[in-house]
Amino acid sequence: MSSTAHTLIEAVPNFSEGRRADVVDAIAAAIQAPGVLLLDRTSDADHNRSVLTVAGPPQAVVEGLFRAVATAAQRINLFEQRGAHPRLGATDVVPLVPLRNITLAECAALAATLGRRIGEELGLPVYLYEAAATRPDRRNLADVRRGEFEALVKEIGCPERAPDFGPAWVGPAGAVIVGARPFLVAFNIYLRTGDISVAKAIARAVRERNGGLPGVKALGLLVGGQAQVSLNLVDYTRTPLHVAVGAVTQLAQAHGVDVDRGELIGLLPEEVVLQTVAHCLKLPHLDRRSIIENALADFRAV
């Protein structure tokens, strides 16, 4: 099998529409340029946001993303859009992720190419973030999105908010944040309470920025009347998913609140699955070859 010779990237674009199925359908159709595999599609009506996960050869994925950004810009009006999740534009954020035979730096270069094309051909302001950032104060997504769409409309004329590509002017499609980052695990934890202050307090306690767990970003939200801690793990080798979930569970108990359920957004790397099983079953280690389907995959190569 020559599969390992292929270069593959993942992209996890977030669109500010989680209620109108026809709009999300149109975006999902647009993103599937030849060679692009749609791996996952998650919409949330309260967040009013959809997250698509795609993978494929770099040029195919970049083409699909461009088409999806164009479709979202035509169908989503930020002057009317409201939801629980912060956002800057119709296509809010487009992270490119190295999967196979490609570096983070090469993904950052692809992000800049895509950003320039969105700015020039679609006339949208574009900000580069994380590994693709052109300025240190734009590495962090939350900094770029500060004040959301509504603040950007007023502030885009200020030098510190000048876009990397496209016009210094905000229309109904808002701005697009494009960048590159390592693989990220996105996981929500619903609490058995409608008190958002509990979720916010737990998010504060676990996020790295406030002295919490390494590589953990967290938000406290209210979703469908239920408090939710929304986690992003940017380095699961430093803080495994089960450790972050365990910490949230313990902090919730300290607030007298039970965890209701978890929710995976997008995909899990196999390594996280193996870490979790090893922890849950008190195994020192679990090898991927200990799973019979993986061991049997050898027969396919015969």
Add this chain to the structure above:
Amino acid sequence: MSSTAHTLIEAVPNFSEGRRADVVDAIAAAIQAPGVLLLDRTSDADHNRSVLTVAGPPQAVVEGLFRAVATAAQRINLFEQRGAHPRLGATDVVPLVPLRNITLAECAALAATLGRRIGEELGLPVYLYEAAATRPDRRNLADVRRGEFEALVKEIGCPERAPDFGPAWVGPAGAVIVGARPFLVAFNIYLRTGDISVAKAIARAVRERNGGLPGVKALGLLVGGQAQVSLNLVDYTRTPLHVAVGAVTQLAQAHGVDVDRGELIGLLPEEVVLQTVAHCLKLPHLDRRSIIENALADFRAV
């Protein structure tokens, strides 16, 4: 890929040697007839037992098993062998397991063919068990192994202990138990105590036979001076592994004893891995396609 067209079985033969590496090496070499893949090899000095896991096309696996049984019979003397694990022979038990494009009944027929050959060509007494059993009182492995090698030496002349194949006479290689069963998860749990009575009490409480968990077999053992609950899950759809481990952990706590660590013997089906992760992360369900390596496998087929 035409892999799904292949017929595959697994076999998990248990040999009563876990100390002399050269003997286990010879058995492992013998079992690898052309087409046989050795998936796992676990030896335990206290049990004085080794478990090999192999897979492949049925005829290849049966040939490898026959060679391994012959080698074990030459190298292991049950009149001298001692260990924590009960046993009837040098090759103690040989379960055949359907993996792909084969039924349990077809595996039972293969077991009978292998058993006849061991009886006729190696001159060893052979008992068929589980799905291959010729009598209801031989379905259960523990019944067939009752009193172990030492009792069989005296009792093999009795009609109720007459072997299915081979002589009604026991030599230094003992008897071989051959059969077919569905896929089984073998998992040991070490307790932080040297008191075997705790392990035995927990095993009694969780095993189905004593009114415990459906599809769970359990033994309390002392391994390296440490109490161990040894679990066999014969139907993980009725009692998932994490439920059995959770029950053992709770019962240990009720005895004032902590669980030290788990130990997997052989392999885990992917379904058990997904069940465990879903439980640990409080997800209602985890789909195999939510693991990025599985989703990416689609690219290999392109």
